[in-house]
Amino acid sequence: MSMSVGERDDNEPMMDMNTTPLIDVMLVLLIMFIIxxxxQTHAVKIDLPVPTDSQSNVDPEKNKVMIDRAGTITWNGTPVDLAQLAQYLEQTKALPVEPELQVQPDPYARYIVVDNVMAVIKRSGVGKLGFVGNEQYARVF
Structure with a gap:
C-alpha cells in the first residue's frame, strides 16, 4: 500500500519505480545462494581403534598369567587350560613387538601346576618373562 503525499494530478503518470519485482528477484537469489x-562442519580428527574379527585376549604391551591355590590358570583374568595358554603365547610371538609376560603363581599353588605352566612358556620361546608378586612370599615361609 502506498500513500500519495504532496500535489499530484490524477491524470499525471506515476514517476515512482515499482520495487516489488526487484525485491522478489533479490529474495529468490538470496535463497538460492544460501542453499x-x-x-561448514567443524571436525576433530581422532584415531579410533580398528575392530578385529577375532576375540583375542592378547595385550600388545603386557600379559599376565596367574595360578591360584586351586590350580586354576588365568590369562589376563580369563581362565584357560594349558592348550589355550600355548595358543595365546603363539599369538604374542606373532606380534611385531613381543609383549612382556608376567607370571604370578599363588604361594600355595601346587608345584606341578606351576611347573607345567613354566614348561609351556619355555616351549613357546617367550623372550620377555618376569615374575611378579614376589612380595607375597615374604611372610609365607
Whole structure:
C-alpha cells in the first residue's frame, strides 16, 4: 500500500519505480545462494581403534598369567587350560613387538601346576618373562 503525499494530478503518470519485482528477484537469489553454500562442519580428527574379527585376549604391551591355590590358570583374568595358554603365547610371538609376560603363581599353588605352566612358556620361546608378586612370599615361609 502506498500513500500519495504532496500535489499530484490524477491524470499525471506515476514517476515512482515499482520495487516489488526487484525485491522478489533479490529474495529468490538470496535463497538460492544460501542453499548452494556448502555446510561448514567443524571436525576433530581422532584415531579410533580398528575392530578385529577375532576375540583375542592378547595385550600388545603386557600379559599376565596367574595360578591360584586351586590350580586354576588365568590369562589376563580369563581362565584357560594349558592348550589355550600355548595358543595365546603363539599369538604374542606373532606380534611385531613381543609383549612382556608376567607370571604370578599363588604361594600355595601346587608345584606341578606351576611347573607345567613354566614348561609351556619355555616351549613357546617367550623372550620377555618376569615374575611378579614376589612380595607375597615374604611372610609365607
Amino acid at each position: 548452494t553454500i556448502p555446510v
